Amino acid sequence: MYCGPMLRPLRILAGWLETMASMVSRSTVLRFLVVPALALPLAGCGVPLSAHWQGLPAKAPSEPGAAAESQDAPGAQEGPDCAEVKCVALTFDDGPGPYTESLLDVLDKHNAKASFFLIGKDVAKYPDIVREELASGHEIGNHTWSHQDLAKLSPAAAERELSKADEAIKKATGTAPTLMRPPYGTITESLTKAQPVPVVMWSDDTLDWKTRNAKKTVKAAEDIKPGSIVLMHDIHKSTIAAVPKILEDLGAQGYHFVTVSQLIGEPKPGVGYKTGQHPPTKD
Numbered sequence: 068m069y070c071g072p073m074l075r076p077l078r079i080l081a082g083w084l085e086t087m088a089s090m091v092s093r094s095t096v097l098r099f100l101v102v103p104a105l106a107l108p109l110a111g112c113g114v115p116l117s118a119h120w121q122g123l124p125a126k127a128p129s130e131p132g133a134a135a136e137s138q139d140a141p142g143a144q145e146g147p148d149c150a151e152v153k154c155v156a157l158t159f160d161d162g163p164g165p166y167t168e169s170l171l172d173v174l175d176k177h178n179a180k181a182s183f184f185l186i187g188k189d190v191a192k193y194p195d196i197v198r199e200e201l202a203s204g205h206e207i208g209n210h211t212w213s214h215q216d217l218a219k220l221s222p223a224a225a226e227r228e229l230s231k232a233d234e235a236i237k238k239a240t241g242t243a244p245t246l247m248r249p250p251y252g253t254i255t256e257s258l259t260k261a262q263p264v265p266v267v268m269w270s271d272d273t274l275d276w277k278t279r280n281a282k283k284t285v286k287a288a289e290d291i292k293p294g295s296i297v298l299m300h301d302i303h304k305s306t307i308a309a310v311p312k313i314l315e316d317l318g319a320q321g322y323h324f325v326t327v328s329q330l331i332g333e334p335k336p337g338v339g340y341k342t343g344q345h346p347p348t349k350d
């Protein structure tokens with residue numbers, strides 16, 4: 068089913084709603100007004116994103132001074148220029164959990180930054196660890212309240228899963244998550260567009276959740292390339308055991324370990340990403 072012509076008037080409606088509700092925060096407007104407005108008429112257009120995504124959105128060649136400007140942009144973070152040097156974003160889903168703290172120690176030891184996609188109901192169990200993640204310079208993303216498949220929920224139920232997790236993270240840290248990742252990597256295009264933060268998938272799945280084997284997780288990480296977004300899970304002991312070797316091996320190859328936002332540069336709300344910036348490849 069092709070739904071393109073419906074999108075333009077809906078975007079105009081979304082823009083109008085946002086303007087009219089300018090007294091309310093952007094996040095609230097997007098979540099509570101724009102999502103139902105977009106999602107309901109488009110319910111029949113719920114195409115899995117994999118059919119639409121192109122990986123990294125088209126990007127203008129970097130200009131001198133761009134880096135300086137980006138310092139002032141919302142969400143901009145300090146770190147290496149991943150368009151010039153080799154970077155990778157290690158991401159950990161489904162935490163926080165009992166092993167997360169030891170992972171934070173390992174990352175600190177290697178001066179590595181990572182991104183954590185958190186389950187809202189577990190944030191309340193480990194608020195100190197979530198605060199420590201932020202304090203250590205890692206990035207935090209919403210991974211729903213209870214790990215539901217958003218593509219299978221009604222728009223209202225999907226929004227509840229996301230907003231409850233947002234609230235839990237805000238309560239623990241005082242700040243809202245800056246990224247979102249849907250469980251199982253499944254989300255409709257309309258829900259992606261309605262998100263107040265970038266939607267982050269991955270380029271490299273270590274399958275740590277399946278193998279539960281540190282050696283196999285290390286082996287899977289050998290496929291990492293500059294610009295990779297790597298999927299792991301900090302709820303498995305075997306994953307934590309694999310991370311020191313992954314950091315050593317990639318560190319020896321000159322990789323910088325950065326957050327997803329640092330890897331992408333300036334990720335945009337409502338846009339899906341699978342990879343980030345990398346230095347020009349030499350033929």
Ligand SMILES: [Zn+2]
Nearest residue numbers: 160161250251
């Ligand atoms: Zn997950």
